[in-house]
Amino acid sequence: MIRLRVCASSLAVMTTIALAPAAHAQTQGSDGAAANAGVGEIVVTAQKRAESVQNVPISIAAFEGATLEKANVVTVLDLGQVATNFQTVRSSNTGSTRIGIRGVGSLANTLIEPSVAVFVDGVYVPRSGSILGTFLDVGSVEVLRGPQGTLFGRNASVGALSISSALPRNEFSGEVTGEIGSFDRYKLSGFVNVPLTDNVSARFAGMGQWYQGPWKNRLDGKRYGGSDDMSFRGTVKGDFGNLEWIVRGDYTRLDGDGVSNFDFDPRSVSPARLAFIQAAFNGGPDTNLNDREMNQFVNSGLIDENWGVSSTASLRVGGSTFKLINSYRRWTNDQLDGDIVFFPVSLLSRRSLFDSKSQNHELQFISPEKAWLGGRFDMVAGLYYFDEDFALGEDLNLGSQFCSLLVAAGAARTACSAYYTATGGNRAAVQKVFQNVRSIAAYGQGNLYLTDRLTLTLGGRWTNDRKSGNYDQVSSPFTQTIRAPEALTFPGIDQSRFTYRLSLNYKPASDILLFVNHSTGYKSAGYNSGPGSPSLSTFDPAGDLVSTRRLFQQETVKNYEAGIKAKWLDRKLTTNITFYRMDIAGFQDRAFDGVSFIVRNAGSLRQQGFELDLAMAPTRNFSVSASMAYLDSKFTSYLNAANLPGLGGTQDLTGKPNTFSPKWSGNVTVDWRGDIGSSGMSWAANANLSFVSDQYNGTVLDTNPQTLADGYALLGARLTLNGRDDRWSLSIFARNLTDTHYQPLSVYQPLGAALGLNNTIFPGSTANRIQASEPRTFGAAATVRF
Template sequence: MTPARLAFLQAAFSGGPDTNLNDRVMNQSVASGLVDKNWGVSSTASLDLAGGSTLRLINSYRKWTNDQLDGDIVFLPVPLATRRSLFDSGSQNHELQFISPEREWLGGHFDMVAGLYYFEEKFALGEQLNMDTQYCNVLVPAGPGRTACAAYYASTGGVAATDQDVYQKVRSIAAYAQGNVYISDALTLTLGGRWTNDRKRGSYSQVSSPFTQTIRAPEVLTYPGLSESRFTYRVSLNYKPADDVMLFATHSTGYKSGGYNSGGGVPSLSTFDPQGNLISTRRVFDRETVKNYELGVKSSWLDRALTANLTLYRMDIAGFQDRAFDGVSFVVRNAGNLRQQGFELDLVLAPSDRFSLSGSLAYLDSKFTDFANASGVPGIGGRQDLTSKPNSFSPAWPGSVAVDWNGDIGSTGLTWAANANVAFVSDQYVGTVNDANPQSIADGYAVLGARLALNRRDDRWSLAVFARNLTNTHYRPLAVYQPLGAVLGLNNGAFPGSTANRIQANEPRTYGISGTIRF
């Protein structure tokens, strides 16, 4: 950022940015309003069939409308632009299930569940951006353009300077079945499959005034229709060599249908020829598929005083649907292939019903196996190859430890219970964009908590004092790029490719008293 640009922003925002990330003080223009309505009906009907089977029909309808004023969408100390968002959704789903009696078919060696599923939703999304008092002074360059912008604001009040209307209709049908084959008392094979067909249609319309096209580009199109079918399956084998030990292995596949991007884009996400015919669009993204493998053990030892569970897993995702922020809005696109693999360990030591020590530890090896077309960092743009880089919000080492202790208070009919716990996590990317920006790396941290409760022995009431984040640890759970960073001249300030980040503050040291009455 040039000294002249910094001086301009300091004057426009009445001082420099808030760079104290630990004071939990926010300085931005705020406005809000919300009208939210939800209603629905549901029904369940069951019919008992001969032989102990059950036929069940589940129906529901849901209606949701929402009209909200989001406040200033640029999140700066001066009022620039507010957003009114409108949502209207009507959905219905119907499911017919057939459930066999448990372990009664084939001489007690088989049971199953099967069904048909139907879902339909009509969804409308509207967005209006309203210019606020300082919009022209900050976001429009000095000169005739700013003068014209001021005149436009004076005559219209900046209301609905952009107007977006999005419509989408979704229909999904599926048929599924899953059965358990009891090979022996110790060995069970589970086989399941699901066929799904998804169909989507919709339209997109974005109108923008001459002075707001740097934040919402005009664009009108009918979404290309999407229709796709997919078969997914699950195979699982459970083996119990002893009453308190179960070994399991599972292979399953998953599927997430493709869809449409509804966020405003700059420039337009669609390209048209001179006759208005669609050439290409980034408003459509493809399906995401996953293959999952698990191998593990669930066990109890020392007369069930020790519980130990371990799971090894690998998840291979193809066509990973990644949300990338372009400085104006989020755009979903297929980011290539991602592998998440590791282990999860859970231990509980409870030598008596008065005391227990529990802990969990996980290791996650997150890696894009193919991501040659990743988003570039904000100040540079373009594309970069992030193959072998980790996904956001994928720390290598998360875990926790807790101690619980309780006892009676003489013959008063009262009991006490104490808990102390610590949760920890290693370094990770916490940015909302997968671009391996060093600014998005958050250091690992540990958070301590404690609770002391007084209870009536029959649990009719309890009174507790508690504390969370006892050491008042500061950490970064989320980092979001400052909207309109390029327009505001914030890119490449710290190093080439950098930009201004908005950091979400974590919960500070918190303590209090809670009470519960059960009746």
């Protein structure tokens, strides 16, 4: 458990600095839109136009690609180590990656809309599981905290993640990097800029990685968790006077076993039940939560492919800009995930299939800054169209020992064995789900400059969502207790919603911005894609639908913020702090009903706290940045929450926190560099410490004390030697340098009730699985630039 006395003291000091008198900054010059002076300040596009991050009245964590490289952030799963109040986690299935901001997120292996909208080069990506390989040749990353429902759409209800790739330069240049790391990891990456004409240039980037994986399986002696990955992107940019046109194409393929190690928590069952498991199931699963071993039957494989094309054309007319964005994306994920019981015997495997085809079309209008009403008004506006066909599939396959170990002796076991002999146990339960989403929207946001220092921002977005689809589940007699047969055409959904933003911004000095915001967001109604037993839908004798629990209602968010962004001490010190409250009504909770997961509206949730970002550069060669977030999570009403395992019925979680909502989180980064005599060479050192306090990390929202994970801190470091003119560099780096063991995710033991594992510690307890944390890793890299 992290002790927070030091954190609280640091917070008091930082808050005092943040609220320091404005006189410290009175003499500083104003920020230009493209200014990059001052540590930690970069240009962002959070309001659809390029602006200094210090001039945008939104809580933002923004990073350049070079910053992410120094911090060893290589995938979206690492981003939380530098972006406070941002968490990502993946389950045993890569398609179920969860992205959360301010403690709210959605697992992606359902039809539920994401709470955090993801954009890659301005294009909305509807499924968060599809971006695990997108950190190739990154130019910048922006984490926008709080609802972004006006400019980014309906599915930015608690925030947005915007990833921008590097653009071509009109010169012949490039770099190639080779890496080697722990657990037989090898990586080759690079890019090249090619001028095609005087005003057209291209950039080609690629990456290949070969990784054996860190987990050793005692049962078969093999290593797991590895993958052979490749990723490519091509970008062409043309400048034709008033017209800029950027065309991109990308392709990513992940080819591995897809295994994530979930160890059995021996504390979650009684000694007698643990002894029973070990005696009945080939010694039982691995129970050491702090090693790199597993002990289970594995039958797995993963092929994940993601590709897309996009076009962004910007036409400048009379100082205004018209921007047209068109795109098409395709993501397929085929994962054999077995044995999903995680025991050292062959019981049950699962093949999961995801297929998303989406297209985005957006027309934006961006006026010149302060160009209208005598320099008192500017605006952005747009029209948006989105369409996605999304198919999910699941095949459950009986293992060779399913019948003998999980079916009672007698006629039932004899019938099960005969069924297995005839079919091999394959496709004992088959699920097919399809959904089409069509969304159209119109939005606008304007800045009214009441005085030279006071600005009123008003924005609104009208959105219409239409959804349709179908559900089909076929199940054998031996799997109907967990997968009931069901066939249903979803009742159509046609919903419209208006979301808005109000902001009042005041600049008492050129380097200080005070702001208050009120913004709203929403996620549309939808369908449960999970199986139910009994069926979630009921039909009359004529076969007509009588009722269905497959439909859940929309979720709405109201957000209130007050913040300060400031620079002083000759722009060497930057402090941004935002206080916020998010009230979420109709919270869409993915709950466990005993045998399966279903989405339902939970009631009301309040997430409130503050985010503090501090950066200091006392000299040209030394800088320190720090972030800290406090989060108070509480259900203001949740009367019908899922009960603890085996108890049945519901429980009242009013006053309890949401999952993945730590009270404290943050990070500290130190950058130090220097020259090596007069050789023209230089060195650079970077260290990053991130921390998260205690939090519930289960996939079920029931506040089971067995899923309350201790807080932890992770330390990473990188040391680099640069050649003359930065033509080459050599780096050594480490992740989780202290080899800290922590618990990213907890899941209930599959088939826990059938295995007699419920209520063996206290009423409502059950066997628990803990996802193994990433072990300490080392690496070395060599880069050549030309």
